[in-house]
Amino acid sequence: MYNPPVQLVPLAIVAGMFALLIISGLRTGSRQTSEYGFSGGYTGRVGIGAAIASNWMSAASFLGLAGMFYLKGYYAMAFVVGWTGGYVLLLVLMASQIRRFGKYSAPDFVGFRYESEVARTLAALISITITIIYGVAQFKGIALLLAWIFGIGYTPAVVIGASLVVSFVVVSGALGVARNQKMQYFVLIIAFILPLMLLARKLGYFWLLPQFGYGAAITDLQTQFGFAWSEPFSTVSLYQWLALCFTLMFGTAGLPHVLARFYMVPGIRDARWGVVWGLFFIALIYWSAPAYGVLARLFEARAGFPFNSADPLAADMVVLTAARMAQLPAWVIGLLAAGGISAAFSTVSGMLITGSASFSHDIYPRLIRPGATESDKVYVAKGFFLILAAAVMALALKPWGMIAEIAALAFALAGNTIFPAFLLGIWWGRANAAGVIAGMLTGILVTFAPLVLGDAVPLIGTLLPPTASAFIGAPLVLAVMVAVSLAAPPPSNGIARFLARDVHDCPEEP
DSSP: OOOOOHHHHHHHHHHEEEHHHHHHHHHTOSGGGTTTTTSOOOOOHHHHHHHHHHHOOOOOIIIIIHHHHHHHHGGHHHHHHHHHHHHHHHHIIHHHHHHTTTTHHHHHHHHHHHTTTHHHHHHHHHHHHHHHHHHHHHHHHHHHHHHHTTTTHHHHHHHHHHHHHHHHHHHHHHHHHHHHHHHHHHHHHHHHHHHHHHHHHHHSSSOOOOOHHTTTHHHHHHHHHHHHHOOOTSOOOOHHHHHHHHHHHHHHTTTTHHHGGGSSSHHHHHHHHHHHHHHHHHHHTTTTTTHHHHHHHHHHHHHHHOOOOTTTHHHHHHHHHHHTTOOOOOHHHHHHHHHHHHHHHHHHHHHHHHHHHHHHHHTTIIIIIOOOOOOHHHHHHHHHHHHHHHHHHHTTOOOOOOOOHHHHHHHHHHHHHHHEEEEEHHOTTTTOHHHHHHHHHHHHHHHHHHHTTTTSHHHHHSSOOTTHHHHHHHHHHHHHHHHHHHHHHOOOOHHHHHHIIISOOOOOOO
């Protein structure tokens, strides 16, 4: 059996990147118990934006999005519109208000706003489930890159990748991870755009700004090879496209590790400007991912390779494949691989820390050991971090689908549960514990019904696609929350006064 050789130059670049991040992490490791996933880590408005973008620029964005464009053309625009639209929702409706609540996690927000330990525990369990699902997508991206670098199979690459993630967080500490995310963003943006520029130059297109020059490549694909890349709804219906778009939008505004960024900033304007800068940094990636998909498809077409629409693993690696087909220098390919690993590491480490914080802060001291000290919480957070990493690794051993598709299921769950709880919790004072509990349970049912009943009841799978169920699910959950809240007693006067005085009528600092 043939074993591909170890890619020495890419391996050296990836190792150098890890050394840089670990050294940075050691300089900014957690110095207080409260900094392990709960608070701390302010890094300035631009730094908040870079950390948001780094936390967001996962394997789904760095690898999976380009793979979706390569495989499905215009359909993948739903990911770009949905993901960026979600940050607009955050900016307009939630970012500054979340900061005014002053809570450290999504379950903490839910427990305080709705005055319910049951609601807090349910939100914590949902956050942990989102962490696991989204983490599987990241581990798959890490494993695909490590399998190529080391010339090994997918399964051992998953194990090695999980070990590296755990080692990185253990050595850097939680605060080191948070501060490293700024640097990781600038590593991955250079690693993503520089090879794209060289790729466009190799094909003869405008390369100084390849994000604006790949339109000619789309035209060439259609006129020379009959590939209608930009034809809307050629592979899916309008309903499927809109359902995915809105699901990703609602899910973005409900992801616990994204929302957690706004608890850590010192001021309301910092929260808002952090989102603005984050949108700018994210847009740099999203302008580039479609170009990778188009140029990779054009390289294959010119080389006479048949288009394989049934190989999702190959599609997820199309960013790297395009660079290799273009015979770019080994150091450029290594930089690209390092950027992909950095993107996945940044997101999965932040998510695992958020998930472990949900358990140690919102479940352990309330249900398992009342009166636990801050030191106890930190030890429990570290232990649960290892449990989460092991669970994600076990699930990632089976490639369930494309990276972006696996991630979309996590967005569906967040959009069906956390997003409605935050939206009504901020803007409708009548929302209460009974309403949010009923709503989140409905959201769980809506998210997993197509996976359990989709084959037996095809209509469920049609109306509620597994990766796009929040299009109907989120409005349904909002309706359930309103109906149940109106049928139950209103929240306490204390919460009503807090919303009026501290959330809606609170003046902004200069």
